[in-house]
Amino acid sequence: MEFTLEEMRSHLAALETRISNACKIAGRSRESVKLVWVSKFHPAEAVENAISLGATDFGENRVQEAELKFATPRTALDGSRVRCHVIGPVQSNKLKKAAIVADCIHSIASIEAVEKLEKVCAALPKTLDILFQINAGEEETKSGLDVHEAEAFLESLVTRGPSAFPHLRFRGLMTIGKNTGVAEDSRECFAFLRNLQQKFLAKGGVFANFDQLSMGMTGDLEVAIEEGSTMIRVGTALFGERDYSKPVNDPV
Numbered sequence: 270m271e272f273t274l275e276e277m278r279s280h281l282a283a284l285e286t287r288i289s290n291a292c293k294i295a296g297r298s299r300e301s302v303k304l305v306w307v308s309k310f311h312p313a314e315a316v317e318n319a320i321s322l323g324a325t326d327f328g329e330n331r332v333q334e335a336e337l338k339f340a341t342p343r344t345a346l347d348g349s350r351v352r353c354h355v356i357g358p359v360q361s362n363k364l365k366k367a368a369i370v371a372d373c374i375h376s377i378a379s380i381e382a383v384e385k386l387e388k389v390c391a392a393l394p395k396t397l398d399i400l401f402q403i404n405a406g407e408e409e410t411k412s413g414l415d416v417h418e419a420e421a422f423l424e425s426l427v428t429r430g431p432s433a434f435p436h437l438r439f440r441g442l443m444t445i446g447k448n449t450g451v452a453e454d455s456r457e458c459f460a461f462l463r464n465l466q467q468k469f470l471a472k473g474g475v476f477a478n479f480d481q482l483s484m485g486m487t488g489d490l491e492v493a494i495e496e497g498s499t500m501i502r503v504g505t506a507l508f509g510e511r512d513y514s515k516p517v518n519d520p521v
């Protein structure tokens with residue numbers, strides 16, 4: 270069952286308390302952490318409710334589902350345009366569709382994907398924000414760049430220089446914490462991500478805008494905020510449990 274608007278309002282209030290407390294502990298401002306509402310497996314009505322509660326940024330795992338809910342531009346309560354973040358792995362043949370629907374793709378993990386995105390964005394034309402996903406938890410089921418190869422990968426982008434990717438903005442790094450049920454277990458990978466992001470931001474050039482860290486979900490957002498997250502991706506705490514037996518993009 271989907272949450273009612275009132276249920277969502279109280280879940281949002283509880284989440285905001287968690288976020289504010291974590292910001293206080295970390296000595297950070299609430300404004301330094303963007304809340305991305307992960308609406309995957311929830312219907313368009315849930316997105317409407319979220320917008321009426323002030324949501325500006327949504328995360329979707331699958332391109333087709335993102336298109337269903339976010340192809341039509343809409344306006345947030347604050348007057349800004351609602352933004353769609355693609356946060357799941359994107360197959361090569363779906364990169365163009367992803368580039369069209371997304372304001373930001375968090376899950377780029379190969380040079381082939383970077384090159385193809387530059388091409389499709391040049392043709393659209395569009396300038397797209399991208400983040401590189403790092404498999405910092407080093408779990409085999411998770412996608413993303415291997416931690417041992419991430420630095421060499423980023424270094425290879427420095428070598429090419431900014432003129433190689435005029436339609437892409439490299440905005441930062443994304444990771445999924447360890448899936449142990451213990452938030453503290455993810456601290457080390459979040460800290461690893463922050464160190465890598467800071468190192469490349471300092472290089473400037475193609476990494477001049479590399480100021481984002483997408484990390485933290487329902488179970489580990491406090492630790493992520495303490496370790497410097499600028500974008501938390503939260504689904505369950507806002508929308509409730511997902512019903513995986515009912516994909517939103519199935520024809521009805």
Ligand SMILES: *Cc1c(COP(=O)(O)O)cnc(C)c1O
Binds near residue numbers: 486488
């Ligand atoms: C589903 C998903 C989330 C949201 O997870 P919750 O635990 O429901 O908050 C965040 N990030 C990614 C990449 C996801 O796939």
